[in-house]
Amino acid sequence: MSNEMMSPFVEGTLEMMGSMLGLDCQVTEVDAELGSSPTVFGTVALEGNASGRITLSLAEADGKQLVGAMMGVEQGDVDEELMRDGLGEMANVIAGYARSVLAGADLDMEIGLPEIAAEAPVSAGGVIHRRVESDLGSFFLTLEILKNDSAPAAESGKGTES
């Protein structure tokens, strides 16, 4: 179940990075421990017959590089406000892509508006992490999702996707 649930979010990430940022990237499964490098967290809530949230977390410098690539400008032209806005939009695009794929698997969810924070959201369990690496920066993609009629739908593992 874990990889089935995570796959649409990984596909959405690859699609978003390729078409909007022009970047190839590598996605790697990682354990729950993210380390101390992320300082910005962009979250989109998922609500329906499965619910939870998708979070992109990264260091501010990586965020400015990636948002700059999305906008077609240099990192120095991306201030903190734009970086936060762009991070939210990246999370929104990934969530929207995954939502449509999961709808075909009878998981109907609405997505919320992006929220940006300086601290990781508190987890309620059912968490999967992926590390997304590109030439311009890396970020963590974290999915927390629970099917509302059952136990946690997600758990973590190790491996590599691309």
Added chain:
Amino acid sequence: MKQQIMTVDDSAVMRRIISGSIEALGYTPVHAEHGRAALDKLDDGGEEIALILLDWNMPQMNGLDTLKALKQDPKTAEIPVMMVTTERERGNVVLAIQEGAQHYLTKPFSQQDLMTRMMQCLGLGA
């Protein structure tokens, strides 16, 4: 000939990305952060708007409600609307078309995708 294209999107980054493509086509971008703001701007004078690019998932007034309002107002009903959104479920795409959207582009998109679709909307021979 109308020379402005309105982008309605709550993301400043997305508005800037889209504005680059609008300017590349020789049009002037006009922005609104959500549907309510778009309707207010159009009420003040939308005579020069050739096309509206409309996000779906926005605060205050979402894209679908904005689309309905645009098509119900005789002053704006004839302005072509392209939904530019993460919303890609077939039922919702059909709903937007039924409510009067002429075109539909899902995020993520490339600049080339966006340019091509805008040219189609504007009848520029893409």
